[in-house]
Amino acid sequence: MRCPYCSAPDSRVVNSRASDDGTSIRRRRECPACGRRFTTYERAQLEPLMVVKRGGERQAFNPDKLLRGLTLAAEKRPVDPAALRAFAYTFEDEVSASEIASEEVGRRAMAFLRPLDDVAYIRFASVYRKFDSLEHFLEEIQGLQAGDE
Structure with missing residues (x-):
C-alpha cells in the first residue's frame, strides 16, 4: 500500500481488525520511509459499479x-x-x-x-x-x- 503522505511504495501493517459492522477489515499501517501512520479499509466487492459515459461506453467506477x-x-x-x-x-x-x-x-x-x-x-x-x-x-x-x- 502506497503511503498517502510521502508516496513511498510500501507500508507495513501495525494492527488489523474487523470493522464495527463486520463488513470490512480495518488496517493500521506505518510507512517505513516517513514513519507516519494511516488507516486503510479492505472490503469485498462483489460487482463493481459501472459508469455509463456520454457516448455509451461502460467503465468500472x-x-x-x-x-x-x-x-x-x-x-x-x-x-x-x-x-x-x-x-x-x-x-x-x-x-x-x-x-x-x-x-x-x-x-x-x-x-x-x-x-x-x-x-x-x-x-x-x-x-x-x-x-x-x-x-x-x-x-x-x-x-x-x-x-x-
Whole structure:
C-alpha cells in the first residue's frame, strides 16, 4: 500500500481488525520511509459499479478519478482534503444501482461541493458542464447567488 503522505511504495501493517459492522477489515499501517501512520479499509466487492459515459461506453467506477477531479476543483481553496477523499471513496457505497450515468456522478459531485466552497463548485461545474463562454460562467454564478439568499 502506497503511503498517502510521502508516496513511498510500501507500508507495513501495525494492527488489523474487523470493522464495527463486520463488513470490512480495518488496517493500521506505518510507512517505513516517513514513519507516519494511516488507516486503510479492505472490503469485498462483489460487482463493481459501472459508469455509463456520454457516448455509451461502460467503465468500472474509479474513486481515484473522481477524487482527482474534486481535488483539482478545490485546489488552493479552504476545503478539507479528507472530506473530498471520504466522498470519493464512499460514493460507490451510496449508489444502490449497479450502473450509473456519468452525468449523475457529476451532479452528485456538484451537490457535494456546493455547500463546501463556491469557487470549487464553479470550477467543477465549468468542466462538467463544458462551459465555453463567459455567459455560462455568469449564469452559474447568478444561480449560485440566488440559491444562497
